[in-house]
Amino acid sequence: MTVADCRFCLENQLLVDAPILETEHFYMLGSIDPMVPIAGIVIPKRHSDDPFGLTAVEWADFGNALAAAKEHFSPHKPDGFTLGWNVGAVASQHVFHSHLHIIPRFRGEPNEGVGIRRVMRTPAWKPED
Known part of the structure; x- marks a missing residue:
C-alpha cells in the first residue's frame, strides 16, 4: 500500500536523498539534519503509520535492517547508539510512515549521557480521569 502524499513511500518519489541500504522489507536513509550529521532512519518499504502496524514478516526482517x-x-566507531520511534503527533512523529531513528553516540560529545531516560525522568503527567 502506498499513501499518495507520503514522502517515505518509495513509489511517490518524494525523497530528497537516496536510500543508503536496503533489506527485503526496509531501507535506510542517512541524516539530512546538519545538527545530527551521523545518523539515519530505518523505514519499512510498505506503508504503515507506525511500528504497531508492521507485520510478522517485516519484524522478522527488522533485525537484518538493524x-x-x-x-x-x-x-565512525560509535561508542553507543540511541534508537527511537516517535509514534503519534504528541510524541513528535512528523512523517506518519513508521521509521526508527538511529543515532550513533560518541564519548566526549556535548550530549554524552543524555538519552531517552531524560523523558522518562520528567515528572509524570497523568490525564484527568
Missing part, C-alpha cells in the same frame, strides 16, 4: 545499519555506521 544489523545493516550498525555495520553502515561502524567506520
Whole structure:
C-alpha cells in the first residue's frame, strides 16, 4: 500500500536523498539534519503509520535492517547508539510512515549521557480521569 502524499513511500518519489541500504522489507536513509550529521532512519518499504502496524514478516526482517545499519555506521566507531520511534503527533512523529531513528553516540560529545531516560525522568503527567 502506498499513501499518495507520503514522502517515505518509495513509489511517490518524494525523497530528497537516496536510500543508503536496503533489506527485503526496509531501507535506510542517512541524516539530512546538519545538527545530527551521523545518523539515519530505518523505514519499512510498505506503508504503515507506525511500528504497531508492521507485520510478522517485516519484524522478522527488522533485525537484518538493524544489523545493516550498525555495520553502515561502524567506520565512525560509535561508542553507543540511541534508537527511537516517535509514534503519534504528541510524541513528535512528523512523517506518519513508521521509521526508527538511529543515532550513533560518541564519548566526549556535548550530549554524552543524555538519552531517552531524560523523558522518562520528567515528572509524570497523568490525564484527568
